[in-house]
Amino acid sequence: MATPTRLRDHVSALALTAPVAAAERARSIAHPWFRAQALASAARWAEESDRLRFARESLRAADEGRDDYLRAAVRAWPLRALVETEAFGEARVVLEKAIEIADTATPFSSRSEAYLQLLHAAFRLGAEERGRIVDRILALAAQDEFWRVQLNARRALVVLASEEPATALALARKLPTTQVAKAERAIERGGRGPREYFWPSR
Secondary structure: OOOHHHHHHHHHHHHOOOHHHHHHHHOOOOOHHHHHHHHHHHHHHOOHHHHHHHHHHHHHHHOOOOOHHHHHHOOHHHHHHHHHOOOHHHHHHHHHHHHHHHOOOOOHHHHHHHHHHHHHHHHHHOHHHHHHHHHHHHHHHHHOOOHHHHHHHHHHHHHHHOOOHHHHHHHHOOOOHHHHHHHHHHHHOOOOOOOOOOOOOO
């Protein structure tokens, strides 16, 4: 029996050439996380007439997640599909809701993970959207010394540095004292842009 991961990967590959058929198969994936990802792949490659419908199905699957981390983080996939297809108005609506959900995720390490996914997904929406998310990640780092929270703060600044290096360095110097040098070194090695969500590409 195929695992949810394998089913998602199959649908994602099919979506490149047959997004409507891919969406149909995606609906059979029981696990909401992987169903949301698969439907987002269909949305990414669909014709404009189907794109929003598949993206909204992906978001409904995300709503089935068992906690706020899962519900927020997996929204990164339909969000990125909308960004890559230049449906920016809809993408901003999705981002707003995703941030609202992430704001209540616990513990802080899970919340920072959700924010980091949203940063990657929304990065190309613009500086204002990037800044809102980065500010939240850094606020958590100021409150919680847990290694995952601090690592996510450094990772967020490295991603930010790919577009705004001076801003990223300035923000790094506001991190907890033990983290400043680590963040500066990571940024100086070169900013890495946001991750890819859909592959292979056409």
